[in-house]
Amino acid sequence: MAHMPIPSAVPSRAELIDHLVRTRTAGDVATPREVNLSHYRKLASGDRHFWLGLELGDRWTDERDVLAVMTEWCGVNGDPLHLSGQDTIDPELTVGALERMAAVLRKAVEARARVLFATGHPGALLEVHSATASALHAAGCEVVEIPDGLHVDDQTVVQLCDVAMLERAARLRHTHSPAPMAAILNGMVREGRPMPDLVVADHGWAGYAAQRGIDTVGYADCNDPALFLGEAEGTIEAVVPLDDHISNPRLYAPMTAYLLNTAGLTAQF
Template structure:
């Protein structure tokens, strides 16, 4: 019996109101200064901010990165806005959730092999777990990570079908692509097929998309790489949201909305 038992999915307008009220979207907690700093570091070639994608020299202008983030995430598009409040457009969040639900629905209808993973276990683990349970119930093969998949001074473990990085007896908040690289390497080494679809965030999603695996990603407004990956078709969908609000339960209406849209036959 899954712990997460969502109520009826909210209507689109209700979800938008909830996202703004809980600051998952709208006026989010991430300040403008932090966003611009990350855009600049990505443009300057700092691979920590590439999240496993190979961006080459294509995004060397910070203003080009800002333009994509304004279009796909809803941050303020004025380059002279250098400090203070920044935003995520809740309409863009819900639109991306609709596209993500369509990818999940296709996976359920085709009974694909799906890998779920999160670098934000303190906030998004329940959401990913509920999605994994739903696809498992629909007949999908939820990838089980080989035992002993070691990486980044820790090990990849799973809870409710969701891969996370454990280190020093703690679930680790990580942007690193190395855990996903280790999982895919171990799957190959043990003769298992790679996933048909990855649903993840941070470097888990970026590395999978870079390897040509269909990927649904979730990303905050200070993590531009996954939005650039979507713009370049390396990811199928990137959902803009604050990826660590005050209480993980705030994501439950969004999860219920995703589950309703992912149900086979709902298109």
């Protein structure tokens, strides 16, 4: 699989914000307000599907508190009476989170860290993760190889372009489940291998790794509040708010270029 093209000129902060808004990666995003509120409500009611591998206990049982965190960390509309229609992601918060993620990546390079990449959105974020993995590897980090023969129900945990994901019947699968990351980490324990120093992921892959005490950074949409709660509580190092499945994944390229440049990394293609 070819890596995504990264512009030769890394966008400035202002140029990236403009790009995020124009492509609806941030700004007025496609996820409807009613879907966001429904997910916040289900998380608060204890539906573990929406906890994304984190253990939230009874700390987030009021959906208004969840909305307040999402307003602060993601930039959704903070009015609890705004019940339907357009919702938003603040592009300034997106870029700010990219800069926090970049700081974590710089530390990983300094420590020659062992880094594991994984995605529940292979149709959208695979190349973002893969480009980051290539850059970290070139800078001296070890990209963790997952154990062989891992399965979750009738699906297989595979690793392509240095990124772990789920596959079934020769198709890569979208998933919010923490089970694939649990399978990887438990498999590493069985083989006597050390845990990764850092996980770069999304969805339940990120939440479960963070819950296991591994330094974790990742990406999340405005309808996936759990990871933002994790950052607010200090369980996750950085969560980048964005539409995690825009129509053309190549439009994430300027964002990836900005991330790697800010981290002092050079993209490898």
